[in-house]
Each structure stands twice: as structure tokens, then as C-alpha cells.
Amino acid sequence: MRGAWTIYRRELAGLFLTPLGWILLFVALLVRGILFTIYLDRLGGEVNAALSLTQGGSVLYWVLMVLLPPLLTMRMVSEEASTGLLEFLLTAPVTDAAVVAGKLLAATTFMALLWSTSFLYAGTAHLLGAAPDWGALLAAYLGSVLASGLFCSIGLAASAVTNTPLIAAFVAVIVNVLLLFVPLVRANAGQLLHLPPDHWLLDAMRQVDLLDHLSGSAWVGVVDSAHVLFFLAWTALFGFLAVRLVETRRWR
Amino acid sequence: MITASHLTRRFGAFTAVDDVSFHLDAGEVVGFLGPNGAGKTTTLRMLTGYLPATSGGVEIAGLDVLRQSLAVRRRIGYLPEAVPLYREHRVDEMLTFQARLHGLGRGEARRRIGAVLDRVGMASRARALVGKLSKGQRQRVGLAVALLPEPDVLILDEPTSGLDPLQRIEVRKLIGELARERTVLISSHILPEIEAVCPRVLVVVRGRVVADGTPAQLVRQLGQPSHVRLEAVVPDPAEAVRLLGTLEGVRAVADRGRLGIHHQFDVQTDVDLREDVGAVAASRGWALRELSWCQPTLEELFARLALELGPDRAAGADPAPAAPAPPVADALAASGPLQLDVSGPSAVPPEPAAPEPVGPESAPPRRVYNLNPFDQGETRDLGRPKAVDDGGPGGEQGGGAAAGERPS
Structure with a gap:
């Protein structure tokens, strides 16, 4: 536990000691800020609707969600493996799981910070007299953080596969996109695959359908333990995979 | 302190380390010597528990490195060959990170960081960015990181590579000091290093220990x-x-x-x-x-062992x-x-052998011979030295004449 906390602090500091972290934050803040004002304008001043677009529901949100976690995590294992730092960490008195957990938490924290800019917009709107629904925003934010955790764990596992950060990012982005394709396929399963509505494949797809879980809870202002668990379970699965892949580094 | 028994490591069909066994007592300083690719690093990695052995096992302080891995890791200071450090951090931050990994308290960590930086002579660079340090300085920071938890066992993989001669002497001195308190295993392919620091040497060639003993012993037995x-x-x-x-x-x-x-x-x-x-x-x-x-x-011996001229003779211990x-x-x-x-130069003795006291002024003309056949044409007979210093202005001609003078 202490080991994971130490690694977490180091990784988070590492993200902010390199330009990458600042650049990602800057770009996200800028783009999200501009788009929020555009959303607000188009929606005729509906603050809550515009806020929910910044926490899901817009294409940009999913672009950031698919691209940023791989960029954050791509170096975490692959680069350390090639510089020998992984050898240092794996011979330090911390478990492999603690190393992965620390890194995963650091990347997720960074994403959480990035999504938290929505609170700035809500605060601004509040100051200007509109009444944002803070509860709904908080629930949506939690959903974003949970989903980020899942994407970060995918990125970490991809990073543990290869020694080249760019390949790791590429693999992770592909997995992320495939994951987001599931809801699309599921929604159109009747026409695409000619499946009856009670087919087992649809049930299976439902178990990996992110959007279904988000729209059932976070996006409607509900924090539901079942949906929280759904994200935690998938995050843990990829986290476990990452731990195992890091372990195979010892003999690769 | 360290016991390796029948360590074997294969990578696919390639056997990097082949049935290596040795034992280090507490407080011993042992040099691990071998040419590049002999399996030194692989063995050290197995000792630290980073790499699991294909067969065989390692015990450090009576603990199995794979089963009681964390307990072992708390006891060893390991400096890998690549000197892994976070480049974006400052020296003291890197050391603080190591202190936290080992669960040291804040005050204790601060005290030890100061002490260990003094020890490796980097106290003045504590706030420097690791990425801006020179290779030698980084090596010393790496050593400081390995020393920080005050481990019982120190495993150093090529600690002097990339250092200038002065730094090498310093590191050697440092290792000599450490040797009094700890068990140290140093790998190197540089012989004088090992000879200077280690009372005991293990020579590995192609994944096998081919010699084990003090340098003097090895030299006496095999040299x-x-x-x-x-x-x-x-x-x-x-x-x-x-x-x-x-x-x-x-x-x-x-x-x-x-x-x-x-x-x-x-x-x-x-x-x-x-x-x-x-x-x-x-x-x-x-x-x-x-x-x-x-x-x-040890150098000669090492060369022979490495070329595998030695082992068969070594086995016989033929005196x-x-x-x-x-x-x-x-x-x-x-x-x-x-x-x-041989009869040719026999006429020469008179001049150079002269042992009589010679004043700086009264120095008899000394003849210097050019023995390099390549600047005198390929027909030059090595048996006939050619004087190069009595030619006068027409150097080339004079030289030829001098060569002609030699009786044959």
C-alpha cells in the first residue's frame, strides 16, 4: 500500500515534470472551454445541457477519452523498461501490483484533473446567475473519472506489451475504439447481424457496453453501485493484465 | 550471505548461465569477472530476484529470493548496469523516492541522503537535475541510491563503466570503504578494477564459473x-x-x-x-x-580463460x-x-654497451636505428639495422650508406 502510494506520487510528479502533461492539460482546457461556449450558444443558454455535453454526450469528449489516456500511459512501462527503471522498481521492496496500481492511479488522477475543468464552467455560469445542477454534474464527473480509469488501465496494459511508447499508444487507442464500437454494434445488431433481441451475444455485448452503463447512471445524475462496480471490475481486469505483463518483463 | 546453487538460466535455446554455484560470506568483497556476454548481468539479475532462474536457487541472508522476495529486496542495494534514474527529477528527489520505497521516516531519510551524497561526493549537486549530470556523476548518484537503504548486500553491475580515471579511483576507494561493512559483489570486465578492490574473484566464461579464488591464488595455480x-x-x-x-x-x-x-x-x-x-x-x-x-x-590469466585455453589445463593444476x-x-x-x-649485429656491441660514466657534453655519438621496414621499402632486411641519425643533410642517402656499412 505504502509502495503504491510512493509510486503514485512519483508518477504524478513525473507527469507534471515533463512538458507532455502540461501540453495535454493546456490543449484540453482550451478546446473544452471554447466548445462549452459554443454548446451554450447553440443550446440557447441551457447551462445543464451544455455541461452534460462536456462530461459525455459530445464527440469531443470521447475523442479526448480515447486519445489522452494512451498518451499518458504509453511511457509508463515501455519507456521504463528500455531505460532500466523498471529493473530498479522491480528490485525495490514493492510488489509488481503496487507499481502498476501507483501508475494507474496517477494517470487516472491526471484525467480527473482534466475533466474537472467542467466545474470551472459551472462556477462561471453560477456567478453569472444561471443555476447549474451541481449534483448531476458531480455524478457525470464521477462517471468520467471511472471511465478514464478503465481507459488508463487499458493503456497501461498496452504499455507493458511493448518497449516502444508509440506502439503502446497505438495499441491502446485501437482497443479503446473497439470498446466504443460495442454500443454502436449493439444498437444496430438487429439490422447488422440479424439477431433476435434475446440473443446471448447481445447480452454479452451489454456487459462491455460503456455507454449503456453511463447513460443508466452517471449521465442522469445517479451514482449506482452496480455501474460503479462495472467500471471498477473492468479496470481491475486490465490492471491485473498489466501486472501480469509487467511480470513477464522479467524474463522477456 | 549470498548462496547461489546450481543457477541456470536459458533464453530459448541459448544458455546464458549454466549451473553456477557459489557462496559469499558476510563482509566478503567479490569480483565477478568475465568477458562481455559471459552471463554476468544475467547472474546478478537472478541474485536480485529480478530474473527468475530456469533452475537452481539463490538465498540471500538465508531468505529465498523468489519466495521471500520483498524481504530480500529490503536487504540488497542493486545498481544495474544502465544506472536507472528518473532524468526529470533532481538528485535529492530521486533519493527521497528511494527512501520512501524503503519506508524510511522523513527525518531518517533526510539524514541518510545527506550522508550518502557526501560519501559519493555529490553533496554539492543535490539540487541538480539528474538528466543534466554527466555519465560519471550519474553513476555516482546511482551508487548513492543503492547505498541509501544501508543494505547488507551490495550488488554493483559494472559500477565504474563510463567513469574517468580519477572518478574510478574514487569509486574504488568508496567500494574499499564499503567493503568493511557489507557484502559486496561487483561485476566488471575491467581487470585492474577487480584486482584493486576484490580479495576474491569469480571468473565466468560462457555462463560457467571457471575460476574462483584470490587473484594471487588464481595466478599461482593457473598462470x-x-x-x-x-x-x-x-x-x-x-x-x-x-x-x-x-x-x-x-x-x-x-x-x-x-x-x-x-x-x-x-x-x-x-x-x-x-x-x-x-x-x-x-x-x-x-x-x-x-x-x-x-x-x-590476472589479465593474462583472464585472457587465457576467456579464450578457453586455460580451463583444461586448470583442471589438471599442472605445475x-x-x-x-x-x-x-x-x-x-x-x-x-x-x-x-645473428652474426651480423655482432660487430655492434662496442658502442651501445658502454657502461662508463658519460657526461652530458661528452656523450659519444649515439646511433639510433630505424627498424621499421615499412618506411624503408619492402626489401629491407630486418637483420640489418639502419642508422637514421648519422646521415647529415642527405638523410635518405646517409641512411642507405649506414645500412651498407653493416658487415653482413
């Missing part, structure tokens, strides 16, 4: 015997061999053949007979070029290692032209 080397202008080598052989304490005299006008002999003996040999040379008027006392070095050298020398000496030409 060539010591000898006095004499290089001089000798009129009759056979006579010289006979004459040198009569000196007290000489086991054998090997004629190593001609080098230009000089003849080389190895007078094999256990005691330093330079004065006696020198006296013989003086009395006979041989013009000396070299007279030296050669003791076998007559003088044998292999002479045949070559004999063959050289026996080869016709060289032998015949």
Missing part, C-alpha cells in the same frame, strides 16, 4: 610462471641461454627469438633476478634494451606451465635466416 625478461643484442643466443641458465634460481631460459637486432629471453625464476641477469649482460658486453621482472597478471612457450620460441630461433643473421 604462467614469473620470469625476468631480457632483451639485448646477443652475439650467440645458444651461448646466452646456457649462460643465463647457470644463474642460481633459474628454472629455465626460453629463447623468444629475434626482434630486429635484439634477442629476447625469458629467464624463468621465482625470485627477482634482474641484477644477476644484468650483471651477466654487462660482463658479456650485451647491449641491453630491456630488463624487466614480469609476474603473471609445469613453462612448457607451452618454448616450442614457439625454439621454432623461431631455429628458423634459418634469423639464426644466420
Whole structure:
């Protein structure tokens, strides 16, 4: 536990000691800020609707969600493996799981910070007299953080596969996109695959359908333990995979 | 403190480490020596628990490195060859990170960081960015990181690579100091390092330990015997061999053949007979070029082991290692032209042998010979030295004349 906390602090500091972290934050803040004002304008001043677009529901949100976690995590294992730092960490008195957990938490924290800019917009709107629904925003934010955790764990596992950060990012982005394709396929399963509505494949797809879980809870202002668990379970699965892949580094 | 038993590591079909067993007592300093790719790093990685062994096991302080991995990791300081450090952090931040990993308290960590930076001579660079440090400085920071938890066992993989000679001496001194408190295992392919620091040496070649002992022991058991080397202008080598052989304490005299006008002999003996040999040379008027006392070095031994000339002989522990050298020398000496030409330089002795006190002004004209056949045409006969310093203005012509002067 202490080991994971130490690694977490180091990784988070590492993200902010390199330009990458600042650049990602800057770009996200800028783009999200501009788009929020555009959303607000188009929606005729509906603050809550515009806020929910910044926490899901817009294409940009999913672009950031698919691209940023791989960029954050791509170096975490692959680069350390090639510089020998992984050898240092794996011979330090911390478990492999603690190393992965620390890194995963650091990347997720960074994403959480990035999504938290929505609170700035809500605060601004509040100051200007509109009444944002803070509860709904908080629930949506939690959903974003949970989903980020899942994407970060995918990125970490991809990073543990290869020694080249760019390949790791590429693999992770592909997995992320495939994951987001599931809801699309599921929604159109009747026409695409000619499946009856009670087919087992649809049930299976439902178990990996992110959007279904988000729209059932976070996006409607509900924090539901079942949906929280759904994200935690998938995050843990990829986290476990990452731990195992890091372990195979010892003999690769 | 460290016990490796039948360690084997295969990578696919390639066996990097093959049935290596050794034991280090607490407080021992052992050098792990081998050519590149001998399996040094692989063995060290298995000792630290980073790499699981294909078969065999390692115990450190009585703990199995794989089963009680965390307990072992708390006890070892490991400096990998690549010196892994976070480049974007400052030196003291890196050390703080290591202190936290080892669960040191804040005050304790601060005290130790100061102490350890002093020790490696980096106290003034505590706030420097690791990425801006030179290779040698980074090496020292790496050493500081390994030392910080005050481990019982220190495993250093090529700790002096990339250091300048001065830093090397410092690191050597540092390791010497550490040796008093800890068990240290150092790998290196640089012999003088190991010889200077380690009382005990393990030599690995192609994944096997081929020798284990103190450098002196290894040299005595496996090395060539010591000898006095004499290089001089000798009129009759056979006579010289006979004459040198009569000196007290000489086991054998090997004629190593001609080098230009000089003849080389190895007078094999256990005691330093330079004065006696020198006296013989003086009395006979041989013009000396070299007279030296050669003791076998770990270097020679290592080269032979690495080339795998040694192990079979080592196994027999045959105390007559003088044998292999002479045949070559004999063959050289026996080869016709060289032998015949020896009469050539016999006329030379008068001038260079002169041992009489010579004042700086009254120095007799010294003749310098150019023995390089390549700047004199390929037909040049090595047996006929060519003077290069008595030519006057027409250097080239004079040289030719000088060569012509030599009686043949």
C-alpha cells in the first residue's frame, strides 16, 4: 500500500515534470472551454445541457477519452523498461501490483484533473446567475473519472506489451475504439447481424457496453453501485493484465 | 550471505548461465569477472530476484529470493548496469523516492541522503537535475541510491563503466570503504578494477564459473610462471641461454627469438633476478634494451580463460606451465635466416654497451636505428639495422650508406 502510494506520487510528479502533461492539460482546457461556449450558444443558454455535453454526450469528449489516456500511459512501462527503471522498481521492496496500481492511479488522477475543468464552467455560469445542477454534474464527473480509469488501465496494459511508447499508444487507442464500437454494434445488431433481441451475444455485448452503463447512471445524475462496480471490475481486469505483463518483463 | 546453487538460466535455446554455484560470506568483497556476454548481468539479475532462474536457487541472508522476495529486496542495494534514474527529477528527489520505497521516516531519510551524497561526493549537486549530470556523476548518484537503504548486500553491475580515471579511483576507494561493512559483489570486465578492490574473484566464461579464488591464488595455480625478461643484442643466443641458465634460481631460459637486432629471453625464476641477469649482460658486453621482472597478471590469466585455453589445463593444476612457450620460441630461433643473421649485429656491441660514466657534453655519438621496414621499402632486411641519425643533410642517402656499412 505504502509502495503504491510512493509510486503514485512519483508518477504524478513525473507527469507534471515533463512538458507532455502540461501540453495535454493546456490543449484540453482550451478546446473544452471554447466548445462549452459554443454548446451554450447553440443550446440557447441551457447551462445543464451544455455541461452534460462536456462530461459525455459530445464527440469531443470521447475523442479526448480515447486519445489522452494512451498518451499518458504509453511511457509508463515501455519507456521504463528500455531505460532500466523498471529493473530498479522491480528490485525495490514493492510488489509488481503496487507499481502498476501507483501508475494507474496517477494517470487516472491526471484525467480527473482534466475533466474537472467542467466545474470551472459551472462556477462561471453560477456567478453569472444561471443555476447549474451541481449534483448531476458531480455524478457525470464521477462517471468520467471511472471511465478514464478503465481507459488508463487499458493503456497501461498496452504499455507493458511493448518497449516502444508509440506502439503502446497505438495499441491502446485501437482497443479503446473497439470498446466504443460495442454500443454502436449493439444498437444496430438487429439490422447488422440479424439477431433476435434475446440473443446471448447481445447480452454479452451489454456487459462491455460503456455507454449503456453511463447513460443508466452517471449521465442522469445517479451514482449506482452496480455501474460503479462495472467500471471498477473492468479496470481491475486490465490492471491485473498489466501486472501480469509487467511480470513477464522479467524474463522477456 | 549470498548462496547461489546450481543457477541456470536459458533464453530459448541459448544458455546464458549454466549451473553456477557459489557462496559469499558476510563482509566478503567479490569480483565477478568475465568477458562481455559471459552471463554476468544475467547472474546478478537472478541474485536480485529480478530474473527468475530456469533452475537452481539463490538465498540471500538465508531468505529465498523468489519466495521471500520483498524481504530480500529490503536487504540488497542493486545498481544495474544502465544506472536507472528518473532524468526529470533532481538528485535529492530521486533519493527521497528511494527512501520512501524503503519506508524510511522523513527525518531518517533526510539524514541518510545527506550522508550518502557526501560519501559519493555529490553533496554539492543535490539540487541538480539528474538528466543534466554527466555519465560519471550519474553513476555516482546511482551508487548513492543503492547505498541509501544501508543494505547488507551490495550488488554493483559494472559500477565504474563510463567513469574517468580519477572518478574510478574514487569509486574504488568508496567500494574499499564499503567493503568493511557489507557484502559486496561487483561485476566488471575491467581487470585492474577487480584486482584493486576484490580479495576474491569469480571468473565466468560462457555462463560457467571457471575460476574462483584470490587473484594471487588464481595466478599461482593457473598462470604462467614469473620470469625476468631480457632483451639485448646477443652475439650467440645458444651461448646466452646456457649462460643465463647457470644463474642460481633459474628454472629455465626460453629463447623468444629475434626482434630486429635484439634477442629476447625469458629467464624463468621465482625470485627477482634482474641484477644477476644484468650483471651477466654487462660482463658479456650485451647491449641491453630491456630488463624487466614480469609476474603473471590476472589479465593474462583472464585472457587465457576467456579464450578457453586455460580451463583444461586448470583442471589438471599442472605445475609445469613453462612448457607451452618454448616450442614457439625454439621454432623461431631455429628458423634459418634469423639464426644466420645473428652474426651480423655482432660487430655492434662496442658502442651501445658502454657502461662508463658519460657526461652530458661528452656523450659519444649515439646511433639510433630505424627498424621499421615499412618506411624503408619492402626489401629491407630486418637483420640489418639502419642508422637514421648519422646521415647529415642527405638523410635518405646517409641512411642507405649506414645500412651498407653493416658487415653482413
